[in-house]
Amino acid sequence: MTTILYARVSTADQTIGHQRTQAEAAGFKIDQVFSDDGVSGVSTTLRERPEGKRLYDALRSGDTLVVRWVDRLGRNYVDVTEAIREFISRGIIIRTVINNMTFDGATKDPIQMAVRDALIGFMAATAQAQHEATKAAQRAGIDGAKAKAEKVYRGRKPSYSAEKLTMVTDMLALGSAGTTDIASATGLSRQTVLRIKEDPAAAAGLLAAWSKA
Incomplete structure (x- = not known):
């Protein structure tokens, strides 16, 4: 034996x-x-x-x-x-x-x-x-980490809406108003208007990324 x-x-x-x-x-x-x-x-x-x-x-x-x-x-x-x-x-x-x-x-x-x-x-x-509980916990951890990473990648949530972004870009294109006037008209900060002015495509991309969150 x-x-x-x-x-x-x-x-x-x-x-x-x-x-x-x-x-x-x-x-x-x-x-x-x-x-x-x-x-x-x-x-x-x-x-x-x-x-x-x-x-x-x-x-x-x-x-x-x-x-x-x-x-x-x-x-x-x-x-x-x-x-x-x-x-x-x-x-x-x-x-x-x-x-x-x-x-x-x-x-x-x-x-x-x-x-x-x-x-x-x-x-x-x-x-x-x-095993299944461990796998589910691991999956949840991975999903949480991915969500956190995606949030970091997206950056800070934009303070402007699609409508306000359009207003800013239209006013900038017309060239009839300065940064302060555009900020006052849209209710956005001068810094936000300046960021949109510097890179309108990036501003639009950030808004799109957060709209999918």
Whole structure:
């Protein structure tokens, strides 16, 4: 009977070694380690991963499969529940480092089996939900950063409307009024009128950018 640790990491801030250290610190005596590095637990099923495939071939009845938590097997509800149930049907014991949970086929009592299967389903669903919540939070963070960047790029919100911009440019084109007179007629500051006068196209572009916000 062999005790096998399956470890999976998908990001640079995780390590295979840390998962083994955690397992040994929890009292597990690991005989073999199968690990997939940089592999998604969502888009790639356990059987599709290089070491995951080897894991299916290596496990025998009576062996113990150790994982830090079920999310190491994957974050896809269907994949994780099917994998665990297949291992159990083959006489393999599954144990988690976190919470020291044990899943096996020892019990034949229908109620205990139902409770076990419900717990497996709950843990697998939680693993997928955690991934989706993290992804949503990341997406929100990215969108927030983009919005902030776009706001900075647009610059300060213009104090003039499209109508007033047209008034300023028309009066400037006629040449019949000075900056002070145009400011008084439009209700804009002299600085705003001067900026429009210096670059009418940029003034129009800024107004257009903010109108899309």
